[in-house]
Structure formats: C-alpha cells, structure tokens
Amino acid sequence: MFAAIPDSEALDIALGLAVRAPSVHNTQPWRWRPTPTGIQLFADPDRHLTATDPYQRALIISCGAALHHLRTALAALSWSTGVEYCPDPTDPDHLATVHTTRQRPSTAQIEQAAAILLRRTDRRRYLPRPIPAGHIRALAAQASAYGAAVRQVPDPLLPRLADPMRHAAELHSADPAYQAEIARWSGPGRAADGVPVRNAPAPRHTGEIPVRGFAEPALLDPADQPDGAQWLVVGTPYDDRRAQLRAGEAISALLLTATGLGLATSLQTEPLGMLDSRQEIRTGLLHDCAYPQAMVRVGWAAGSLAPLAETPRRPVADVMAA
Missing domain, CATH: 3.40.109.10 (NADH Oxidase)
Structure with a gap:
C-alpha cells in the first residue's frame, strides 16, 4: 500500500520548485508547513507591501502561484493533489492545505513541471510577431x-x-x-x-x-x-x-x-x-x-538578446513555518 504523503526528498524537491513562483516585487510572501495529513500554505504578512498592494490582493495571488507550482511539481513526482482553500476561519493567513495521493504522471504534467525551471519574468520589449x-x-x-x-x-x-x-x-x-x-x-x-x-x-x-x-x-x-x-x-x-x-x-x-x-x-x-x-x-x-x-x-522574445538571468530565491528552509 502506498504512503499518503510524499517522503522528505520528494517534498524538498517540490518545495524547491514551488518557491520559484512569481510574486509581487519577488517578495516570496509565503510560508509552508508539512504535516502528517497535508502540506499547509500560509501568507507571510511580514512581506506585505503596504504601498504597492494595500489590499493584499497581489500577496494572495503570489501565494496562489506558489500553490500551483507546488501542485505541478508534486504531479511530476507521482503525487496527485487536492486542496482545501482557506480551511481555518480563525486564521486568514492559512490559505490552503494540500492533500496528496499516489498517481502516474502524464506527459503534460511532466512538461509543465519542467517549464518551472525555464520560466522567467521578461520585462523587455517583445518582437512584433503575431501569436497564433x-x-x-x-x-x-x-x-x-x-x-x-x-x-x-x-x-x-x-x-x-x-x-x-x-x-x-x-x-x-x-x-x-x-x-x-x-x-x-x-x-x-x-x-x-x-x-x-x-x-x-x-x-x-x-x-x-x-x-x-x-x-x-x-x-x-x-x-x-x-x-x-x-x-x-x-x-x-x-x-x-x-x-x-x-x-x-x-x-x-x-x-x-x-x-x-x-x-x-x-x-x-x-x-x-x-x-x-x-x-x-x-x-x-x-x-x-x-x-x-x-x-x-x-x-516572442528577441533572439538577439542575452538570455535572462534567474531572479534570486530564498532557500526552502527560510520559508518553512514554525
């Protein structure tokens, strides 16, 4: 019988990909807490940009992007995910709990997880070429x-x-x-x-x-x-x-x-x-x-320009909740 939760190695890989998600000003305003029954996601109010994002909308969207990155990474690692959204009415910063079960990944899921390593935020001008x-x-x-x-x-x-x-x-x-x-x-x-x-x-x-x-x-x-x-x-x-x-x-x-x-x-x-x-x-x-x-x-990015460098990311250990 398969385990219901990923082992520590798989979890480290998945969280390492999750923290590559885009976030407002690259603040990475999330915290994670693995438990025996699921992986909990919390907003990090200490990283709230009060002038840029007064209603915390961009902060929550950033956390949602990280949640999807985590789910995408877990899918490629043979874990299907279900999500409880906003599971604790007494703690609005507890945004989600991810539950996992074993699955066989599809080619599309593996390709989407691979895209996490390639994606960049490219603020440069793009070529005047139509998108199909x-x-x-x-x-x-x-x-x-x-x-x-x-x-x-x-x-x-x-x-x-x-x-x-x-x-x-x-x-x-x-x-x-x-x-x-x-x-x-x-x-x-x-x-x-x-x-x-x-x-x-x-x-x-x-x-x-x-x-x-x-x-x-x-x-x-x-x-x-x-x-x-x-x-x-x-x-x-x-x-x-x-x-x-x-x-x-x-x-x-x-x-x-x-x-x-x-x-x-x-x-x-x-x-x-x-x-x-x-x-x-x-x-x-x-x-x-x-x-x-x-x-x-x-x-379409101009092929004559240098590839974009990665933006920095915090180590997984720094985004774990107590």
Missing part, C-alpha cells in the same frame, strides 16, 4: 480550469488598459511610500529576494504602455524596437481570498503553458492596487462581469 490564436486559446483554457477567465485586449481597446496604467505609474512616481518600497525591494545587492538590476529594464518611452519600474535598472532593452507584446487580463467572478488564491493558480498555469510554447511573459499588477484604476479596467475591458486580478504581457 491556438496559443491564446491554450492559455485561456489553462486559466479556466482554475475558475478564471482570460480576455485578450485587442489593439483598438489598448487605450482602456494604457490609461489606468499610466495614471497609476504617475501617482506612484510621486508617492514617497511607494518609492521607498521600490528602493527596498529592488536594485543592487539582491541575493535572495527582490528584483535585481540585471532583471529590470529602463523605463518605457512616454507613448508606450508602462511596465513597473525598479531601482537602478540595467537590463538591455533596445528602445528602437516597438513592443509587440499582446496583453491579457485575468479576471475572476468573485473577489474574496479564495478567488484571489485560485487566480494565482490560474496565472501560474497560464505562465507555465506560455513558457512551454516558447513565449515570453511578464506579470503586471501596478494599477490594480488602486480602486479607481482597477474599476476602470474592470468596466472598460471586462464589462463589470469579472474582477481583474492581473495583466499578463505575452509575446
């Missing part, structure tokens, strides 16, 4: 499996996304608390978390859709190349913690699938921390039918 419609459908299908919907923003509607993004960037540029968070979580000397200079390009030209800026950017991004990125908006029908956690899983599945298809991606959430900008995106692009949880830039 079948690729977009594959990304949307991955998100829908976790209760989220994906809206591709057509070119005529890009101003409905660009305007609130520019508005948020302008307000943040004059916000001392936000600028202090950027300075704390990016720049030189990042060894275990945050956004190092090698992963941050210079700010965009005025006419382009902005992407979040970081301290002392040093990543080469040819300014003479127009950005050929397509923009996707990921939304959910509800907006509680469970929905945000599931959105994080959906985003992780989308990003890993895009990586497997050879696409570059960059997760963007800057305007969603502001109620008016978020509502503008919800109304203008989602017709008030879903709550926007993140935007994803997706496209």
Whole structure:
C-alpha cells in the first residue's frame, strides 16, 4: 500500500520548485508547513507591501502561484493533489492545505513541471510577431480550469488598459511610500529576494504602455524596437481570498503553458492596487462581469538578446513555518 504523503526528498524537491513562483516585487510572501495529513500554505504578512498592494490582493495571488507550482511539481513526482482553500476561519493567513495521493504522471504534467525551471519574468520589449490564436486559446483554457477567465485586449481597446496604467505609474512616481518600497525591494545587492538590476529594464518611452519600474535598472532593452507584446487580463467572478488564491493558480498555469510554447511573459499588477484604476479596467475591458486580478504581457522574445538571468530565491528552509 502506498504512503499518503510524499517522503522528505520528494517534498524538498517540490518545495524547491514551488518557491520559484512569481510574486509581487519577488517578495516570496509565503510560508509552508508539512504535516502528517497535508502540506499547509500560509501568507507571510511580514512581506506585505503596504504601498504597492494595500489590499493584499497581489500577496494572495503570489501565494496562489506558489500553490500551483507546488501542485505541478508534486504531479511530476507521482503525487496527485487536492486542496482545501482557506480551511481555518480563525486564521486568514492559512490559505490552503494540500492533500496528496499516489498517481502516474502524464506527459503534460511532466512538461509543465519542467517549464518551472525555464520560466522567467521578461520585462523587455517583445518582437512584433503575431501569436497564433491556438496559443491564446491554450492559455485561456489553462486559466479556466482554475475558475478564471482570460480576455485578450485587442489593439483598438489598448487605450482602456494604457490609461489606468499610466495614471497609476504617475501617482506612484510621486508617492514617497511607494518609492521607498521600490528602493527596498529592488536594485543592487539582491541575493535572495527582490528584483535585481540585471532583471529590470529602463523605463518605457512616454507613448508606450508602462511596465513597473525598479531601482537602478540595467537590463538591455533596445528602445528602437516597438513592443509587440499582446496583453491579457485575468479576471475572476468573485473577489474574496479564495478567488484571489485560485487566480494565482490560474496565472501560474497560464505562465507555465506560455513558457512551454516558447513565449515570453511578464506579470503586471501596478494599477490594480488602486480602486479607481482597477474599476476602470474592470468596466472598460471586462464589462463589470469579472474582477481583474492581473495583466499578463505575452509575446516572442528577441533572439538577439542575452538570455535572462534567474531572479534570486530564498532557500526552502527560510520559508518553512514554525
């Protein structure tokens, strides 16, 4: 009879892949606690970005992405997973408990786990090359499996996304608390978390859709190349913690699938921390039918540019809960 929980070696491998999930400012705001009956996931409120993410939405989505990374890694290691979401009403930071049973992994599950090691957040401009419609459908299908919907923003509607993004960037540029968070979580000397200079390009030209800026950017991004990125908006029908956690899983599945298809991606959430900008995106692009949880830039990276370096990650021992 097979054991109901992974052994320590499998668990170390799975958690080592889980911590590679994307997170806001690469804060890695999660903690894990293996127990005899399941693997518990907690939010780490000490890593809450109060100016960037005042409602903890991006923090919970980040934890959801790590949850999906864990489940993906366990699936490739022959473990099927079920999740209890928000299992303890008395502890809102206890986001999920993962239960495991033995399974035989599929080829698709193994390939998705392999994509964890290849995925990077690429904030550079992408080539002006169309993305096949079948690729977009594959990304949307991955998100829908976790209760989220994906809206591709057509070119005529890009101003409905660009305007609130520019508005948020302008307000943040004059916000001392936000600028202090950027300075704390990016720049030189990042060894275990945050956004190092090698992963941050210079700010965009005025006419382009902005992407979040970081301290002392040093990543080469040819300014003479127009950005050929397509923009996707990921939304959910509800907006509680469970929905945000599931959105994080959906985003992780989308990003890993895009990586497997050879696409570059960059997760963007800057305007969603502001109620008016978020509502503008919800109304203008989602017709008030879903709550926007993140935007994803997706496209083809220029082959002439150097491969992106990995962003730093904390050791698994540092993200274990007491």
